[in-house]
Amino acid sequence: MNNEKDIKNLDQFFKQGLEDPVDKAVFRDADWTALEQMLGNKRTGIIFWLPYLSSAAAILIVALGWWMLRPQATSHAQKPQQQVAVTRAQKAQQPAVTGQTQVPAITNQTQQVAAANENGKNTINTAAVRPAATSKFGTELSIQPQYQTTGPAYIAANTGINKRRVKGLLPSETVNTEQKGSAEISQAGIAKTKPDSYQDNTRDNEILAAVSEMPGITPNTASSPVIASINILPETATGSSVDPNTKAGKTTLKKMGTPYRPQYALSILASQELNGVGSLQQASGGIDAGLLFSAGLVKKFTITTGLHYSLKPYTLPFSEYHTTYKFKNAPQTVSADCRILDIPINIDYQVYNKSRNKITVGTGLSSYIMMHESYTYDYGSSDVLYGPSYYAVKTQGKYYFSIMNLEASYQRQVSSKFGVSLQPYLKIPLSNIGYSQIKVETFGVAAGLNWNINSLTKPK
Amino acid sequence: MGEEELHQLIRGCIEQNRKSQKMLYKAFYGFSMAICLRYAGDRDEAAEVMNQGFFKVFTKINSYDADRPFKAWLGRIMMNVSIDYYRANLKMAYAEDLESAEHIYEVNMADNNLNYNDLLAMVQQLPQGYRAVFNLFAIDGYSHEEIAEMLNINIGTSKSNLFKARQKLKQMIADADSSANYNKGIDFNPVVAMNGAAVKPRLYNSKGIRE
Numbered sequence: 065m066n067n068e069k070d071i072k073n074l075d076q077f078f079k080q081g082l083e084d085p086v087d088k089a090v091f092r093d094a095d096w097t098a099l100e101q102m103l104g105n106k107r108t109g110i111i112f113w114l115p116y117l118s119s120a121a122a123i124l125i126v127a128l129g130w131w132m133l134r135p136q137a138t139s140h141a142q143k144p145q146q147q148v149a150v151t152r153a154q155k156a157q158q159p160a161v162t163g164q165t166q167v168p169a170i171t172n173q174t175q176q177v178a179a180a181n182e183n184g185k186n187t188i189n190t191a192a193v194r195p196a197a198t199s200k201f202g203t204e205l206s207i208q209p210q211y212q213t214t215g216p217a218y219i220a221a222n223t224g225i226n227k228r229r230v231k232g233l234l235p236s237e238t239v240n241t242e243q244k245g246s247a248e249i250s251q252a253g254i255a256k257t258k259p260d261s262y263q264d265n266t267r268d269n270e271i272l273a274a275v276s277e278m279p280g281i282t283p284n285t286a287s288s289p290v291i292a293s294i295n296i297l298p299e300t301a302t303g304s305s306v307d308p309n310t311k312a313g314k315t316t317l318k319k320m321g322t323p324y325r326p327q328y329a330l331s332i333l334a335s336q337e338l339n340g341v342g343s344l345q346q347a348s349g350g351i352d353a354g355l356l357f358s359a360g361l362v363k364k365f366t367i368t369t370g371l372h373y374s375l376k377p378y379t380l381p382f383s384e385y386h387t388t389y390k391f392k393n394a395p396q397t398v399s400a401d402c403r404i405l406d407i408p409i410n411i412d413y414q415v416y417n418k419s420r421n422k423i424t425v426g427t428g429l430s431s432y433i434m435m436h437e438s439y440t441y442d443y444g445s446s447d448v449l450y451g452p453s454y455y456a457v458k459t460q461g462k463y464y465f466s467i468m469n470l471e472a473s474y475q476r477q478v479s480s481k482f483g484v485s486l487q488p489y490l491k492i493p494l495s496n497i498g499y500s501q502i503k504v505e506t507f508g509v510a511a512g513l514n515w516n517i518n519s520l521t522k523p524k
Numbered sequence: 525m526g527e528e529e530l531h532q533l534i535r536g537c538i539e540q541n542r543k544s545q546k547m548l549y550k551a552f553y554g555f556s557m558a559i560c561l562r563y564a565g566d567r568d569e570a571a572e573v574m575n576q577g578f579f580k581v582f583t584k585i586n587s588y589d590a591d592r593p594f595k596a597w598l599g600r601i602m603m604n605v606s607i608d609y610y611r612a613n614l615k616m617a618y619a620e621d622l623e624s625a626e627h628i629y630e631v632n633m634a635d636n637n638l639n640y641n642d643l644l645a646m647v648q649q650l651p652q653g654y655r656a657v658f659n660l661f662a663i664d665g666y667s668h669e670e671i672a673e674m675l676n677i678n679i680g681t682s683k684s685n686l687f688k689a690r691q692k693l694k695q696m697i698a699d700a701d702s703s704a705n706y707n708k709g710i711d712f713n714p715v716v717a718m719n720g721a722a723v724k725p726r727l728y729n730s731k732g733i734r735e
Contacts, residue, residue, distance in 0.1 A: 074693060075663075077643075078643055078693070079662055079663045081638070081639075082558070082562055082643055082663055083663060089553065089561065089567070091550055091554075095553075095574070095575060096546060096549055099549065099579060100542070102579050346583075381586070381587075444588075
């Protein structure tokens with residue numbers, strides 16, 4: 065008895081002494097600084113800004129893609145070829161120039177252009193350049209123009225003496241050399257020219273043909289390997305003697321073009337995501353893992369489908385929670401735990417593809433199948449709970465094509481078979497989802513490993 | 525702090541206004557710290573737990589019902605984060621040797637002169653498991669059933685911990701009493717200094733005979 069009283073006294077003694085301290089702890093600025101950091105990190109941290117950053121990144125990616133695709137789609141492809149052709153021609157000529165003191169015959173044929181149309185048949189405007197190994201000096205460059213009376217002829221390469229000509233494409237200048245080694249060598253660099261008697265004397269030589277920006281440039285080749293691509297006039301505009309060459313050129317072109325080959329790939333993705341109702345300001349973290357198959361539709365478009373399994377916890381105010389159950393005491397917040405099978409169908413557009421790096425943007429629709437759906441009710445500061453605290457939905461909800469996907473993806477090819485990718489994405493419900501009929505937005509960043517199935521097969 | 529001023533601060537906190545948050549933090553710093561100090565081992569630990577509590581307050585301020593007293597809501601949150609902290613550190617909670625708590629101490633509560641800091645220091649010296657149960661039962665008024673549920677322990681464990689906490693506190697109070705008595709000079713052994721100059725020297729020969 066005495067002991068019980070003693071115990072009560074002890075409890076009471078401590079309760080009175082500690083419950084309402086007279087000299088309370090003095091405020092420390094360091095404590096507030098620590099809390100401020102906690103608050104600051106949550107609000108201004110990378111997670112808070114991720115949706116905005118990713119949106120900006122997506123816009124940037126699209127802008128970059130447009131900028132890269134917009135300009136000189138043709139000139140980009142042709143200029144390097146011209147340079148290669150000229151360089152190669154120069155290299156072929158260099159021994160001739162250094163080995164011989166005489167200058168190869170070069171003729172400025174501006175005035176003879178009109179007369180160059182032989183028999184009215186050959187109307188090819190060409191600037192094919194050939195190192196003429198069969199010339200008199202064995203090293204002379206043979207340039208085989210066949211002129212069109214209606215336009216200026218362009219020279220793609222020169223002997224290396226005239227630097228301007230080496231750079232090529234000098235309007236209103238044509239260079240001609242004598243055929244079959246009978247070129248006249250002039251110190252002044254002017255030779256008697258016979259464009260009408262031109263014949264192909266370099267068939268066995270390597271042809272370095274440069275593509276002209278002017279239409280109608282024809283290489284006069286039959287069996288020589290073509291290094292650069294060539295533009296060809298329609299057959300009707302060419303003489304019969306040119307036809308075989310033209311056909312050869314066409315064949316070469318076909319071989320040089322890269323035919324589109326559908327790409328198939330398997331990807332494994334794992335991602336960390338944020339789920340929020342209405343906005344991602346007070347989002348809860350979730351995780352997602354997926355297996356995807358993608359196939360190239362046309363050159364820059366890819367269709368992707370597969371299966372994701374997502375754990376999507378989120379919290380919402382009770383006011384946004386929809387249910388037929390009548391709560392006697394309304395909870396303050398509801399925490400949901402959803403496990404979802406996500407079946408997406410997305411179309412991705414490739415905006416950048418250089419070297420081993422590829423950037424795509426895409427959109428599509430997802431279907432959700434609820435594997436688990438439960439809700440926990442938080443009554444806040446109430447001392448006693450007067451209502452249910454947990455409810456698990458028994459039926460398996462299915463929501464077909466109810467979620468819109470927006471995604472951007474950066475992929476880096478590690479080898480011919482494998483690549484790694486980083487993919488920010490946003491999932492926006494188009495209709496109410498789940499038992500509580502709400503729209504849960506999801507933002508996530510997925511890291512993935514891609515396996516290029518095409519690597520199993522050889523290109524045709 | 526007046527009601528209107530408090531509601532104004534709360535409104536500011538709802539708008540995530542940092543100035544309002546700081547003012548509210550300062551206003552309830554002492555109150556919150558007092559709760560956390562009871563559950564924590566020291567001031568730094570208490571500050572850490574309290575900041576967790578205020579973080580919850582500021583991030584869930586929307587769920588505060590303005591019709592209820594704010595202090596009660598805040599106190600509840602502080603207690604909850606303290607218990608969460610205890611749960612997180614559960615492995616350390618029962619490190620105390622049970623044998624040492626078996627002795628019964630008789631103390632007279634009325635006669636001692638212990639202040640808030642003394643009592644707080646005693647509670648903080650308790651092993652974490654004892655401290656949590658003692659706080660919840662003796663000061664916050666929860667039953668053993670509720671404590672068992674809150675701390676995820678058996679009711680028997682809760683009772684046992686409370687008993688041992690009380691014994692330890694009694695021991696501490698008894699120790700404090702004896703220490704206080706010592707300081708008052710009750711059990712005092714005086715030490716007398718001698719003046720050496722006043723003592724006449726006496727010389728002894730080699731045979732030990734005084735000359």
